[in-house]
Amino acid sequence: MNSIIACHDCDLLLTLPELEMGVVAECPRCGAFLRRTQFNSLNRTLGWVSAGLVLYVIAVSFPFLSMTTKGISKTTALTSGIVVLYQQNMAGMGAVVLVTCLLAPLFSMLSLLYVLAPLRLGYRFPWAAQLFAWYLRLRPWSMMEVYMLGILISMVKLTKMALVIPGPSFYSFIGLIFVLAASSVSLDPHLVWSKLAKAHRVHQEWYPLFRFTHEKS
Numbered sequence: 001m002n003s004i005i006a007c008h009d010c011d012l013l014l015t016l017p018e019l020e021m022g023v024v025a026e027c028p029r030c031g032a033f034l035r036r037t038q039f040n041s042l043n044r045t046l047g048w049v050s051a052g053l054v055l056y057v058i059a060v061s062f063p064f065l066s067m068t069t070k071g072i073s074k075t076t077a078l079t080s081g082i083v084v085l086y087q088q089n090m091a092g093m094g095a096v097v098l099v100t101c102l103l104a105p106l107f108s109m110l111s112l113l114y115v116l117a118p119l120r121l122g123y124r125f126p127w128a129a130q131l132f133a134w135y136l137r138l139r140p141w142s143m144m145e146v147y148m149l150g151i152l153i154s155m156v157k158l159t160k161m162a163l164v165i166p167g168p169s170f171y172s173f174i175g176l177i178f179v180l181a182a183s184s185v186s187l188d189p190h191l192v193w194s195k196l197a198k199a200h201r202v203h204q205e206w207y208p209l210f211r212f213t214h215e216k217s
């Protein structure tokens with residue numbers, strides 16, 4: 001099925017045909033990259049998202065760092081930094097860190113799971129298209145790597161004063177950064193939009209009982 005798209009750089013309207021695997025589409029006017037088909041995109045993205053959710057649960061549930069100095073040990077959690085910012089009258093900054101480092105990645109993973117898992121079976125849950133549009137809009141606001149960079153700099157400084165031992169949450173958080181990047185790379189938004197248009201709608205009246213009615217969109 002051909003789809004009409006606008007070049008995101010020069011707004012030229014183009015009819016994009018079904019692309020074969022590995023073929024790259026570029027704008028004929030400005031040369032901007034338009035689309036590259038991904039091998040097994042839905043399954044790979046779902047795999048990465050599932051792995052990401054497991055890592056996220058570990059990252060928020062287990063100790064992040066433990067510090068020992070002069071015989072006194074202290075264990076911190078991933079959310080400790082946000083709590084400290086709030087306690088030091090920097091609630092606004094704490095809220096930004098909370099949204100960009102914890103809530104945005106969680107929203108990304110849950111919305112992808114909600115949209116892609118039923119889509120793989122040919123179904124479309126209520127609000128799936130709106131949720132996917134929000135995912136694409138909010139994707140640049142996931143800034144875990146910036147938070148991680150700040151933590152690493154603090155750790156290097158702390159090692160001069162205390163014995164710093166990273167916990168399971170620390171390694172999960174690093175893994176999560178790479179897993180989310182991989183899910184973003186393996187996702188083909190054009191494929192998702194085209195599948196959403198063709199999928200059977202799960203009737204809203206039956207939701208959330210997930211009784212599938214075969215109403216063609």
Ligand SMILES: [Zn+2]
Pocket residue numbers: 007008009010011012027028029030031032
């Ligand atoms: Zn263009």
